[in-house]
Amino acid sequence: MxxxxxxxxxxxxxxxxxxxxxxxxxxxxxxxxxxxxxxxxxxxxxxxxxxxxxxxxxxxxxADIISAPSGGSSFPRDSCLFFLHSGIYSGDEECESGIGCKKRSWEWIQSGEVAECQFQELKKLDASILLNGSWVVVAGDSQARLMVVSLLELVMGSEGMERIRGDLFKRHSDYSVVVDEIALKLDFFWAPHVRNLTELMVRFKGKNRYPDVMVMGAGLWDMLHVNNPSDYGVSLMQFKDSCLALMPVSSDLEAIDGGLSQAPSTQLVHFFWLGIPTLINSMLNTEEKRDRMTDTMCDLYNNKLIDSKLLRQSSGPLLKLDIRLLSELCGPQCTVDGMHYDQLVYDAAVQIMLNALLIESNQKLQ
Known part of the structure; x- marks a missing residue:
């Protein structure tokens, strides 16, 4: 030179x-x-x-002036978002007969590209530091409520969670809590249909105040009470438009990297979609559920989700928390009604979400 x-x-x-x-x-x-x-x-x-x-x-x-360093990995960290679900539940051998399932936990595969991502299980201190001062919104049906339980138990401990469990599980109601120690505000909105999620987005847009993290998902109630995949697909498209219109930057992470200032009007929201769980038809507790919530119907609803291009995998704004995969890996021994699963499934979803936040915010645990 x-x-x-x-x-x-x-x-x-x-x-x-x-x-x-x-x-x-x-x-x-x-x-x-x-x-x-x-x-x-x-x-x-x-x-x-x-x-x-x-x-x-x-x-x-x-190629003439740059040579790759001999040490270290050049693996792009953003690519790790698509390996977040590459894991297993540890201690599977202890759960064959339903005994000892509570001792299991989610672990990432320690090989290949997954190992290069260096995913980590966040404990209470790590999660508290990551979410310190954040506003988290979770909206949806009973699956979303169970997600709230896992997240709050992680940052509050089991004793703190027990004190609020009764209020959180009031039937078909919203819930709000502030974890004073870390200034974390968490709002749960009962939104069993996709149209309810769209209405929520419109409300945030009107107030011009946006959460830092939004976890949303709906489909079970629609499958049971409407049972129309085409209608579900239309609702998803409308919901996607409301998410994209929520903010000028939406969830486009590259816009921040490209130098856009992060003023209040262009605050970055981390969007997550909470998927429908694996439904075990024979275990569903009513005849109506067994008739309407079949494997075929679940596949049709899942296809509509893919077609809507709502998910990040198809260039959409929301990163999927694949409860269907996580519940299937856990197996029938992790559910008593074929629909709601043991807490370790939602604990795994929380860990996946937190690791995604680490990647998106370009942070790494010490």
Whole structure:
């Protein structure tokens, strides 16, 4: 790579030695002086204009001037978002007969690209630091409420959670709590239909106040009481539009990296979609549920979710928390009614969400 000093020396050598070489060819004195002056003026102008043109090194191909470091990984961290569900429940051998299931926990596969992502189980202190001063909104049906239980138990402890469990589980009601120790505000909104989620987005837009994290999901009630996949698909499209219209930046992380200021009007919201769980038809507790909430219907509803392009995997605004996968991996021994699963399923979803927040906020645990 040429610097200013090297260019100056090169110019001096050209001005000095080229005329001397020409003199050796017996050119006339006037011709040699004329050529020397012209050459000097040209080089002087070129050197002064050089800063306004790309450096010579910029004209070379990156392969010519850049070499990958011998140590460390060049694995793009944003790609880790798509490996968040690559894990298993530890202690599966202890749960074959339903005994010891409470001792299981979610663990990521420690091989290949998943291992390079360095996912970590966040304990109370880590989660509290990450969520300190945040406003978290969870909206949806009973699955979303169970997600709230896991999140609050992580940051408040089991004793703190027991004190509020009764209020949180009041039937079909909203709930709000502030964890004073970390200034965490959490709001739960009972929103069993997708249209309820859309209405919630409109309310936030009207108030011009937005949470830091939003976890939303609906489908079970629609499947049971409406049972129309096409209608569900239309509602998802409307909901996606309301999410995209919520903020100028929406969930486009690259906009922040590109230099946009994070003023209140362009605050970044981390959107998550809480998927429908695996439904075990034979275990559902009413005839109506067994008739309407079949495997075929679940697949149709899931296809409508994919077609809506709501999810980040299809360039949408929401990152999916795949409760269907997490509940299927846990198995029938993790549910008593074929629909609501043991807490370890939602604990795993919380860990996946928190690791996604670490990636999106470009943070890493010490």
């Amino acid at each position: 040429f610097g200013a000093v090297q260019l100056g020396l090169l110019a001096a050598c050209v001005v000095l030695f080229v005329p001397m070489g020409m003199a050796g060819w017996h050119l006339s004195r006037n011709k040699m002086l004329f050529f020397s002056c012209a050459l000097f003026i040209t080089l002087a102008v070129g050197v002064h204009l050089m800063p306004y043109f790309p450096a010579i090194s910029d004209l070379l191909s990156p």
